[in-house]
Amino acid sequence: MLKKLSAALAVGLLASVLAACGGGGEDTASGGEAGSGKIVLGFSQVGSESGWRAANTKSVKDSAATAGIDLKFSDAQQKQENQIASIRSYIQQKVDVIAFSPVVVTGWDAVLKEAQAAKIPVILTDRAVDSDASLYATFIGSDFVKEGEEVGKWALEEFKSATGPVNIVQLEGTVGSAPAIDRKKGFEATIASNPNLKVIASQSGDFTRAKGKEVMQALLQANPKIDLLFAHNDDMGLGAIEAIKAAGLKPGTDIKIATIDAVKDGMTALAANEINFIAECSPLLGEQLMELTKKAAAGEPLEKRIVTKETTFTPQQAAEVLSTRQY
Ligand code: AHR
Numbered sequence: 001m002l003k004k005l006s007a008a009l010a011v012g013l014l015a016s017v018l019a020a021c022g023g024g025g026e027d028t029a030s031g032g033e034a035g036s037g038k039i040v041l042g043f044s045q046v047g048s049e050s051g052w053r054a055a056n057t058k059s060v061k062d063s064a065a066t067a068g069i070d071l072k073f074s075d076a077q078q079k080q081e082n083q084i085a086s087i088r089s090y091i092q093q094k095v096d097v098i099a100f101s102p103v104v105v106t107g108w109d110a111v112l113k114e115a116q117a118a119k120i121p122v123i124l125t126d127r128a129v130d131s132d133a134s135l136y137a138t139f140i141g142s143d144f145v146k147e148g149e150e151v152g153k154w155a156l157e158e159f160k161s162a163t164g165p166v167n168i169v170q171l172e173g174t175v176g177s178a179p180a181i182d183r184k185k186g187f188e189a190t191i192a193s194n195p196n197l198k199v200i201a202s203q204s205g206d207f208t209r210a211k212g213k214e215v216m217q218a219l220l221q222a223n224p225k226i227d228l229l230f231a232h233n234d235d236m237g238l239g240a241i242e243a244i245k246a247a248g249l250k251p252g253t254d255i256k257i258a259t260i261d262a263v264k265d266g267m268t269a270l271a272a273n274e275i276n277f278i279a280e281c282s283p284l285l286g287e288q289l290m291e292l293t294k295k296a297a298a299g300e301p302l303e304k305r306i307v308t309k310e311t312t313f314t315p316q317q318a319a320e321v322l323s324t325r326q327y
Helices: 001-020 050-066 078-094 108-118 146-160 178-191 209-222 234-246 262-271 285-296 315-324
Strands: 040-045 070-075 098-099 121-124 138-141 168-170 197-204 228-231 256-261 277-280 305-307
Touching: 040 050, 040 078, 050 070, 050 234, 050 262, 050 285, 078 098, 078 108, 098 234, 098 285, 108 121, 108 228, 121 285, 138 285, 146 178, 146 228, 146 256, 146 277, 168 209, 168 234, 178 197, 197 209, 209 234, 228 234, 234 256, 234 262, 262 277, 262 315
Parallel strands: 040 070, 040 098, 098 121, 121 138, 138 305, 168 197, 168 228, 228 256, 256 277
Antiparallel strands: none
């Protein structure tokens, strides 16, 4: 009788130990739905709208593999509702950490509160949200205002001897996204010190090459004299170059062009003097994201804001680094 009782107790104890290790949402360091013992990271990507995004996705996937992190990856195709649905699915799956690059700034409070209630730390990568900072663990990404300022400083210098109006058109990124809002803000505030520099038209090209071309075609038709194009990313700038050439004009000469990102295609156009200036925005966030994921899963405190280090490029500087550019 005593033997039977201790056998039953042993089975009961083993069952409760197994249940505890089996991957509840709070079992942060060794959990994971699949019970692989690896940290499980649910990542919701914005989409695949640009060369920058492709490089960012590769960086996240490669770094997860190197770090031994089990990555669950979803592509939201530039739609907020898709991102919210995948974050909810990661919560249901009880992943250890959630990371996402928010397509727009607003509308995240509810889902962030759900993640917090489930005790799953959330890491913002690349883009910011306007939610209270207590709702996420950290935000790693560029200073987009500074990127816009860098382009503005370059424009001030480039057109410093202009005696009349300098007509500027701006191709903005996705409406409501942090990079579109901040780059515009940084750029327009900087050029305000020279009243000759005037933004005569500003429209979204949704960060894509196709939209950049389409919008630039319309801008060229509506505005007979354009001196400078500021495109919020390389891809829109490259699309616009096609439109400028189709209109019989020489990009980089007849219309000066400044962009942001410094992906390989952009740098190639810069080295060929079809673009005149690029402010870098680094997509290589994967390695740091995995370090942060490990810390978050272990319950360690994280710095609230981590700003990516970036530089700027002239045509000559682009030509010098082009052969060694990673993306
Ligand atoms: O959020 C970063 C921006 O998103 C990049 O500048 C752009 O190319 C991308 O689509």
